[in-house]
Amino acid sequence: MMEKFKNLGLSENILAALSKKGFEEPSPIQEKVIPILLNEAYDVIAQAQTGTGKTAAFGIPLIEKLIPNQGHVQTLILTPTRELALQVSEEINSLKGKSKLSITAIYGGQSIDEQFRRIKRGLDIIVGTPGRIIDHMTRNTLSFDKLSYLILDEADEMLNMGFIDDIEKILQQTNKDKKMLLFSATMPKRIIDISKKYMQLTKTITVKKEQLTTSLTDQIYFEVSERDKFEALCRIIDIEPEFYGLIFCRTKVDVDNVSSKLVDRSYAAEALHGDISQFQRERILRKFKSKQTNVLVATDVAARGIDVQNLTHVINYSLPQDPESYVHRIGRTGRAGKQGTAITFITPSEYKKLVFIQHIAKTDIRKEKIPEPKDIIAIKKENILSAISKIIENNEHTTYTKMSIDLLEKGTPEDVISALLKHAFSDELNESSYSKIAQVTRSRINDDGKTRLFIAKGRKKNFTARDIVEFLKEKGDLTDHEINEVRVFDEFSFATVPFEKAELLLALAKKESKGPRPIITKARDKNSSGNKSESRRPHSSRSPRFPRKR
Ligand code: ADP
Ligand code: MG
Numbered sequence: 001m002m003e004k005f006k007n008l009g010l011s012e013n014i015l016a017a018l019s020k021k022g023f024e025e026p027s028p029i030q031e032k033v034i035p036i037l038l039n040e041a042y043d044v045i046a047q048a049q050t051g052t053g054k055t056a057a058f059g060i061p062l063i064e065k066l067i068p069n070q071g072h073v074q075t076l077i078l079t080p081t082r083e084l085a086l087q088v089s090e091e092i093n094s095l096k097g098k099s100k101l102s103i104t105a106i107y108g109g110q111s112i113d114e115q116f117r118r119i120k121r122g123l124d125i126i127v128g129t130p131g132r133i134i135d136h137m138t139r140n141t142l143s144f145d146k147l148s149y150l151i152l153d154e155a156d157e158m159l160n161m162g163f164i165d166d167i168e169k170i171l172q173q174t175n176k177d178k179k180m181l182l183f184s185a186t187m188p189k190r191i192i193d194i195s196k197k198y199m200q201l202t203k204t205i206t207v208k209k210e211q212l213t214t215s216l217t218d219q220i221y222f223e224v225s226e227r228d229k230f231e232a233l234c235r236i237i238d239i240e241p242e243f244y245g246l247i248f249c250r251t252k253v254d255v256d257n258v259s260s261k262l263v264d265r266s267y268a269a270e271a272l273h274g275d276i277s278q279f280q281r282e283r284i285l286r287k288f289k290s291k292q293t294n295v296l297v298a299t300d301v302a303a304r305g306i307d308v309q310n311l312t313h314v315i316n317y318s319l320p321q322d323p324e325s326y327v328h329r330i331g332r333t334g335r336a337g338k339q340g341t342a343i344t345f346i347t348p349s350e351y352k353k354l355v356f357i358q359h360i361a362k363t364d365i366r367k368e369k370i371p372e373p374k375d376i377i378a379i380k381k382e383n384i385l386s387a388i389s390k391i392i393e394n395n396e397h398t399t400y401t402k403m404s405i406d407l408l409e410k411g412t413p414e415d416v417i418s419a420l421l422k423h424a425f426s427d428e429l430n431e432s433s434y435s436k437i438a439q440v441t442r443s444r445i446n447d448d449g450k451t452r453l454f455i456a457k458g459r460k461k462n463f464t465a466r467d468i469v470e471f472l473k474e475k476g477d478l479t480d481h482e483i484n485e486v487r488v489f490d491e492f493s494f495a496t497v498p499f500e501k502a503e504l505l506l507a508l509a510k511k512e513s514k515g516p517r518p519i520i521t522k523a524r525d526k527n528s529s530g531n532k533s534e535s536r537r538p539h540s541s542r543s544p545r546f547p548r549k550r
Contacts, residue, residue, distance in 0.1 A: 023056070029053060045204045046204075047204075077151040089103050106127070157304065323356070355507065455494070455520050457492065
């Protein structure tokens with residue numbers, strides 16, 4: 001079973017530790033990075049989606065290569081948050097098997113005296129947050145002039161969080177001959193700049209998104225009005241017997257609202273956001289990890305770095321800000337070989353944002369209907385039946401034999417069991433406990449599902465109808481037959497395309513636009529988007545043969 005790991009050239013010690021952790025085969029990024037770090041002398045830039053095992057990709061080689069107790073720190077790993085520092089040090093510790101390497105997390109918020117004591121005892125690998133590491137460097141309690149490795153983990157997040165100056169400050173005080181490794185889910189230009197400035201002989205390893213986000217995660221969206229979202233959420237939780245999910249909201253207020261309404265309806269839910277103390281946060285995460293609570297409502301920032309296995313669902317209660325965070329959010333499910341579902345709620349006006357996310361994140365999100373109460377109840381009934389069968393199979397019911405004999409005197413077996421079911425489940429099986437969810441329809445969609453576009457390119461710039469078609473095809477994944485009624489005038493043109501494609505084109509054009517007006521906009525009035533004969537007229541040169549309606 002461990003063949004693939006063995007083939008990477010790992011020691012028996014590591015193989016045993018991996019199998020104890022239940023890792024069966026290396027993830028793609030591990031398969032690519034581990035041999036380089038074991039056998040070659042490169043600086044490495046590695047890019048792969050969240051949840052793909054980047055920690056072990058560098059952690060395993062560290063354990064194989066470093067010799068304990070050299071009298072100085074051999075590896076410094078920088079992470080953006082305390083949470084991640086802890087997670088990385090725990091992951092490496094759990095991989096080290098019998099190795100005597102000492103690995104610890106050093107971050108702000110921890111007692112600095114306690115950190116001094118640990119440092120004095122001798123540390124081989126330090127996982128730290130930039131601020132606290134600089135603190136120690138300024139106090140001369142830590143120095144990094146004999147490093148074998150310096151690793152930036154979640155490099156993109158570190159830059160997003162404004163740690164660039166801190167990181168450079170630290171880098172400047174390290175020895176030049178160390179290896180530098182950079183791990184990140186995305187590779188913005190600023191990261192490449194850092195690597196050019198500080199890395200020597202570099203190898204870049206990329207694992208493509210497509211391999212990762214989509215395959216194990218079923219992606220669904222529901223159209224629902226803002227005020228029905230909560231009801232929809234309850235239905236989704238109820239229809240899944242073993243629901244274990246993370247619910248994303250945009251603001252702290254939403255997080256508090258949703259979680260307290262869930263608690264009111266007796267779900268085991270908790271909230272996580274920036275106003276929650278570190279102490280509370282750890283308690284909440286512990287409960288969630290041990291499944292004492294099975295619903296965690298969080299903001300993007302608060303959820304950063306949470307590492308929970310086996311989530312059945314990630315729910316975007318509100319749409320993420322951008323495609324990147326969509327990928328980031330849903331990367332929490334469908335991990336490590338387990339199937340997961342990502343659900344996104346969109347209100348009618350958000351449809352175009354969703355189209356944009358799909359396009360950029362290169363993923364398919366399919367539309368589904370919110371489960372109906374009768375379907376949920378049918379599933380609940382099935383679950384009750386199978387739970388009861390299990391009790392009988394396992395002979396767990398015998399303490400109730402006397403009671404059942406007494407009960408059977410009250411009526412036929414059917415009567416008694418029915419009464420029992422009513423007593424135990426009448427609330428749970430009551431259809432009317434679900435409120436109605438209104439059907440929503442998208443605004444701004446033409447009757448025929450098409451949109452008339454205004455394109456700021458025309459004959460004067462030598463654009464022909466064919467050029468307009470090519471231009472639209474290239475921009476928006478369109479085919480020839482999806483582009484209709486192309487009309488080219490001196491300064492501008494019109495074309496009609498399917499609504500969804502139009503929304504995408506409009507979003508892209510808006511994003512790319514440098515001037516006051518994007519190149520593609522919605523045609524302004526009904527004369528350019530309405531019935532066919534009218535749509536042939538540009539709004540600036542209306543012909544007298546088509547007088548304006550009064
Ligand atoms: P990343 O840093 O890429 O976001 P992590 O290193 O945090 O991902 O790993 C995500 C989860 O996957 C961790 O819980 C880790 O223990 C687990 N994991 C890593 N590699 C494997 C593997 N080869 N097989 C199974 N699980 C793995
Ligand atoms: Mg990571």
